[in-house]
Amino acid sequence: MKIVYHENSKVFHLWNECISYVMMVLKNGQLGHLYYGKRIHDRENLSDLLELAARPMSSCSFPEDKIFSLEHIKQELPGFGTGDYRSPAVEICQQNGSRISDFQYQSHRIDGGKPELAGLPATYVENQQEASTLVINLQDSVTGIRAELFYTIFAEGGILAKSICYHNEGLQTVQLERAMSLCLDLPDCDYEWVQLSGAWSRERHVRTRKLTMGIQSIGSLRGHSSHQHNPFVVLKRPCATEQQGEAIGVSFIYSGNFLMQAEVDAHDNTRVLVGIHPDAFSWRLEAGESFQTPEAVMVYTDQGLNHMSQTFHRLYQKRLARGKWRDQARPILINNWEATYFDFTEDKLIQIARKAKECGVELFVLDDGWFGARSSDHAGLGDWVANSDRLPQGIAGIAQRVEDLGMKFGLWFEPEMVNEDSDLYRMHPDWILSAPERVKSHGRYQYVLDFSRKEVVDVIYEMMAKILSEAKVSYIKWDMNRSITECFSFGLPPERQGEVYHRYILGVYDLYERLTREFPEILFESCASGGGRFDPGMLYYAPQGWTSDDTDAAERMKIQYGTSMCYPVSSMGSHVSMIPNHQVNRQTPLHTRANVAYFGTFGYELDLNRLTEEEIQEVKQQIVFMKEYRTLLQFGTFYRLKSPFEGNEMAWMVVSQDKRTAVVGWYRIMNVVNGCFTRLRLQGLEADLCYRNSQSGSLCYGDELMNLGLSTTDATAGEVAAGGESCTDYESRIYLLEAQFEFSHF
Ligand code: DGJ
Numbered sequence: 001m002k003i004v005y006h007e008n009s010k011v012f013h014l015w016n017e018c019i020s021y022v023m024m025v026l027k028n029g030q031l032g033h034l035y036y037g038k039r040i041h042d043r044e045n046l047s048d049l050l051e052l053a054a055r056p057m058s059s060c061s062f063p064e065d066k067i068f069s070l071e072h073i074k075q076e077l078p079g080f081g082t083g084d085y086r087s088p089a090v091e092i093c094q095q096n097g098s099r100i101s102d103f104q105y106q107s108h109r110i111d112g113g114k115p116e117l118a119g120l121p122a123t124y125v126e127n128q129q130e131a132s133t134l135v136i137n138l139q140d141s142v143t144g145i146r147a148e149l150f151y152t153i154f155a156e157g158g159i160l161a162k163s164i165c166y167h168n169e170g171l172q173t174v175q176l177e178r179a180m181s182l183c184l185d186l187p188d189c190d191y192e193w194v195q196l197s198g199a200w201s202r203e204r205h206v207r208t209r210k211l212t213m214g215i216q217s218i219g220s221l222r223g224h225s226s227h228q229h230n231p232f233v234v235l236k237r238p239c240a241t242e243q244q245g246e247a248i249g250v251s252f253i254y255s256g257n258f259l260m261q262a263e264v265d266a267h268d269n270t271r272v273l274v275g276i277h278p279d280a281f282s283w284r285l286e287a288g289e290s291f292q293t294p295e296a297v298m299v300y301t302d303q304g305l306n307h308m309s310q311t312f313h314r315l316y317q318k319r320l321a322r323g324k325w326r327d328q329a330r331p332i333l334i335n336n337w338e339a340t341y342f343d344f345t346e347d348k349l350i351q352i353a354r355k356a357k358e359c360g361v362e363l364f365v366l367d368d369g370w371f372g373a374r375s376s377d378h379a380g381l382g383d384w385v386a387n388s389d390r391l392p393q394g395i396a397g398i399a400q401r402v403e404d405l406g407m408k409f410g411l412w413f414e415p416e417m418v419n420e421d422s423d424l425y426r427m428h429p430d431w432i433l434s435a436p437e438r439v440k441s442h443g444r445y446q447y448v449l450d451f452s453r454k455e456v457v458d459v460i461y462e463m464m465a466k467i468l469s470e471a472k473v474s475y476i477k478w479d480m481n482r483s484i485t486e487c488f489s490f491g492l493p494p495e496r497q498g499e500v501y502h503r504y505i506l507g508v509y510d511l512y513e514r515l516t517r518e519f520p521e522i523l524f525e526s527c528a529s530g531g532g533r534f535d536p537g538m539l540y541y542a543p544q545g546w547t548s549d550d551t552d553a554a555e556r557m558k559i560q561y562g563t564s565m566c567y568p569v570s571s572m573g574s575h576v577s578m579i580p581n582h583q584v585n586r587q588t589p590l591h592t593r594a595n596v597a598y599f600g601t602f603g604y605e606l607d608l609n610r611l612t613e614e615e616i617q618e619v620k621q622q623i624v625f626m627k628e629y630r631t632l633l634q635f636g637t638f639y640r641l642k643s644p645f646e647g648n649e650m651a652w653m654v655v656s657q658d659k660r661t662a663v664v665g666w667y668r669i670m671n672v673v674n675g676c677f678t679r680l681r682l683q684g685l686e687a688d689l690c691y692r693n694s695q696s697g698s699l700c701y702g703d704e705l706m707n708l709g710l711s712t713t714d715a716t717a718g719e720v721a722a723g724g725e726s727c728t729d730y731e732s733r734i735y736l737l738e739a740q741f742e743f744s745h746f
Pocket residue numbers: 337367368412479481527528529530546548549
């Protein structure tokens with residue numbers, strides 16, 4: 001990897017084996033964008049790549065010069081009001097009411113490694129050789145605001161991370177009305193825009209549309225990244241597939257309101273903007289103050305979507321997630337939520353844990369309902385003290401009983417919320433986000449605590465830390481079950497109310513940081529009514545997240561498949577639950593529920609006491625299988641093979657680093673009668689290695705499995721008797737492939 005500045009042409013070129021990123025100082029002093037994509041040669045005059053053309057009716061920057069028009073020039077930090085009519089990356093309201101800005105090059109430096117972003121989650125390096133960072137200072141001379149642009153290129157993979165820090169070095173106080181983290185101006189619009197969208201219980205479905213003139217966008221104004229849209233998009237060439245072709249994945253490391261948009265102009269240029277959603281954002285920047293934007297990460301590939309995803313998986317698994325659990329296979333857990341909801345006693349929980357222990361489960365998680373007056377969702381949030389009617393010896397007592405069974409104990413919290421019926425609310429009614437003289441909208445009968453106030457975060461920290469110090473807690477599920485309304489803080493003056501959404505998220509990050517530092521042994525799992533805040537910001541603190549409240553196997557295929565576009569298998573909380581399923585009332589076979597959950601952190605969300613002896617034997621085998629292969633499943637190279645959004649079948653696989661072992665998951669939604677012969681063309685195997693197929697016992701070379709494919713034909717393609725197995729709807733199979741010997745060329 002290298003970063004070069006060509007003095008004469010004023011060109012910056014960042015490159016590694018995969019990508020090049022080229023910029024230049026324009027003749028008006030602003031920073032122009034020249035190229036982002038597959039690596040190109042370096043040369044002094046890459047400034048030739050600047051495209052200029054006189055176009056009628058354009059606004060121009062210089063007298064007698066009809067071609068230098070910001071309307072048509074690709075830029076790195078386009079501002080508002082100086083001739084570029086596309087959406088700006090920055091907008092600053094000044095004391096005289098002007099919103100015009102003009103950021104011009106001042107200086108730059110090139111650093112080894114990558115700096116931290118104070119108070120914000122971000123990718124990191126473990127040594128200086130892993131990445132280099134170019135820092136460019138631009139300044140707006142009228143306001144004195146300096147924009148410090150950070151570009152980090154990683155040594156491996158087509159990865160580029162960007163963020164901007166604004167420093168008010170002028171004399172006047174200004175309002176930052178828009179501070180996007182990333183602007184990428186592309187020279188054409190021949191892309192499909194892929195987004196991960198949905199709703200509660202159907203998060204991150206893959207949706208694709210062709211870019212067209214105008215603005216297309218996704219975002220959130222809910223105060224969390226949301227079930228509706230994930231802060232991730234892909235711009236792919238229409239001919240790109242999972243296996244080949246060009247794609248640019250863009251991910252935003254942030255958990256609050258966000259905007260990702262692509263604007264195609266009249267000449268087919270595409271401007272991609274990513275950052276904190278400018279609606280409902282306004283940051284007062286007094287002289288001497290700074291504002292750091294969150295980080296955006298781009299991955300370029302010319303080898304298809306699987307390759308792009310694998311690059312994100314590696315980066316987010318190894319250089320975004322942190323702590324003891326980052327590299328460790330995750331414990332197989334049982335969670336009591338769908339087994340009991342609020343209806344439990346300590347003895348009932350211990351019965352569930354005991355049976356789980358007998359089956360081989362390692363961690364028992366006590367979900368909602370253990371604290372304060374929490375007998376339903378109407379009360380108790382905010383009072384993080386064990387309910388003594390249910391748990392006579394407190395959390396320490398039940399945790400010890402679980403430990404005595406030979407299991408670890410985990411606990412649910414919803415730290416950001418409060419019920420009106422709680423001691424905390426009675427003591428501090430002004431600690432919630434709510435506006436004077438306005439209705440206080442509730443969500444699930446609860447209010448959002450004002451985490452923009454340090455004293456609120458402090459009190460929640462104290463309550464949580466007390467429990468964690470007194471009891472043996474090995475895991476925390478951190479939930480968040482409603483979006484923000486009436487976003488107003490009683491702790492901030494009128495001119496700072498535009499900061500509340502962002503300050504709230506900073507408060508959440510602060511609490512996470514304090515707890516993960518103070519209790520480094522604890523495994524954190526983030527959750528927001530399932531996948532309402534499943535984003536890279538959370539991954540920095542919690543290496544896994546509850547992917548969705550929908551535990552149905554067929555629904556989970558789509559959700560986990562979509563999630564895998566950006567996020568690694570090790571980050572996806574996935575459990576086997578009861579049938580009929582509690583969300584969709586569907587019956588799916590026990591093995592299919594496990595076959596989907598294996599591609600995640602794996603656990604159970606039911607009372608195993610309610611299963612038949614035959615089912616218990618099956619569960620025991622599932623756990624034995626998962627224990628043996630979880631490191632491979634969670635940390636191997638993951639490939640999507642067949643999309644559940646395109647047909648009746650779905651398939652994915654993981655391959656070990658040495659390529660000697662692979663696990664293939666194949667799933668069929670509806671059974672078919674007298675169906676065709678079906679095959680799966682596998683990926684990532686070693687062509688010369690001969691693999692034993694666990695299902696058929698057959699031996700095949702990697703080249704056969706990748707070119708002809710693995711046969712998935714079953715009894716539905718002929719008579720049941722002939723096939724010897726009877727399939728049904730929601731059928732699935734796991735194929736374990738283990739290398740036996742290598743082809744010898746004699
Ligand atoms: C929503 C979560 O997603 C569920 O798993 C469960 O923890 C409930 N909240 C508890 O209220």
